[in-house]
Amino acid sequence: MNPRSQQFYSIMARGGLRRGRAIAPEGFGITPEELSRPVTSASLFGNDAPLELEVGSGKGTFLVTESQARPDVNFLGIEYTRRYWRCAADRLRRNDQDNARLVLAEAVTFIRDHLDDASLSGVHVYFPDPWPKTSHRKRRFVQAEHIELVAMKMRSGARLRIVTDHAKYFAQIDKVIRSSSLRVIDFDALAAAADSQEIVGSNFERKYRREGRAFHTIACERV
Numbered sequence: 355m356n357p358r359s360q361q362f363y364s365i366m367a368r369g370g371l372r373r374g375r376a377i378a379p380e381g382f383g384i385t386p387e388e389l390s391r392p393v394t395s396a397s398l399f400g401n402d403a404p405l406e407l408e409v410g411s412g413k414g415t416f417l418v419t420e421s422q423a424r425p426d427v428n429f430l431g432i433e434y435t436r437r438y439w440r441c442a443a444d445r446l447r448r449n450d451q452d453n454a455r456l457v458l459a460e461a462v463t464f465i466r467d468h469l470d471d472a473s474l475s476g477v478h479v480y481f482p483d484p485w486p487k488t489s490h491r492k493r494r495f496v497q498a499e500h501i502e503l504v505a506m507k508m509r510s511g512a513r514l515r516i517v518t519d520h521a522k523y524f525a526q527i528d529k530v531i532r533s534s535s536l537r538v539i540d541f542d543a544l545a546a547a548a549d550s551q552e553i554v555g556s557n558f559e560r561k562y563r564r565e566g567r568a569f570h571t572i573a574c575e576r577v
C-alpha cells in the first residue's frame with residue numbers, strides 16, 4: 355500500500371496495521387464522544403437485557419469469554435489504555451460479539467457522567483492496578499467515594515465482584531466495601547468465563563496463577 359494514500363491514512367487513524375491488515379475495532383470499541391447519555395442497554399445494544407460493567411478490561415479475556423457464555427446479558431467494559439482497548443475491542447469484533455462493547459475512558463469519570471442511577475445489574479473489577487507507591491494510592495479505583503458512586507449506579511440485587519493478588523490493596527478493598535452501603539455476600543465462582551480451578555478467567559488471573567500467586571476475593575450486593 356502506498357504510505358501516502360488516503361487508504362493508508364484512514365487505516366492508521368483507525369488503529370494501525372498488523373500483519374498486513376487493519377486493526378479497527380469499529381462498532382465494538384467506542385469512545386465516550388460517540389455515546390448519547392445516559393448509556394443504557396437500549397441505547398448501546400437496542401434491547402433491554404441486563405447491563406453488566408467491567409472496570410479495567412485489559413486485553414479483554416474476561417469480557418470476550420463471559421459475554422459469549424451469557425448471551426442474555428449485555429456487557430460494557432471500560433479501559434483507558436488505548437492499545438489494550440484496541441486489542442480487546444478487536445477481539446470482540448472478531449467474535450462478532452454483539453452483546454459486548456468496550457469504551458475508551460477513565461472509569462470513574464465515565465461511570466459518573468454516562469450511567470444512570472440503578473442501571474447496572476453487575477460490576478466486575480478484576481486485578482485493578484494496585485498503585486503500590488504511597489504517593490500514588492489516590493489513583494486506586496477502589497476507594498470509598500468511587501464505591502459509593504458505583505453502588506448508586508447498581509440496581510437492587512446487583513453484585514459487585516473484586517479480585518486482586520495484592521494483599522495490601524485487598525486490605526483497603528475489604529475495609530472500603532465493608533464500610534460501604536453494599537452488603538457483603540459469598541464470592542461464588544463465575545463458572546461462565548472461568549475454566550475449572552479459575553475464579554474469573556481473566557488474563558491477569560491466568561498470568562498470576564502460572565506464577566503461583568495467591569488471590570483475594572470479595573463480593574457484595576446492593577440491597
Ligand SMILES: C[S@@+](CC[C@H](N)C(=O)[O-])C[C@H]1O[C@@H](n2cnc3c(N)ncnc32)[C@H](O)[C@@H]1O
Nearest residue numbers: 410411412433434435460461480481556557558
Ligand atoms: C492489571 S490490569 C487487569 C486487566 C484485566 N482486568 C485482567 O484481569 O486481566 C488493569 C487494567 O485496568 C486498566 N485501568 C486501570 N485504571 C483504570 C481506570 N481508572 N479507568 C479505566 N481503565 C483502567 C489498565 O489500563 C489495565 O488494562
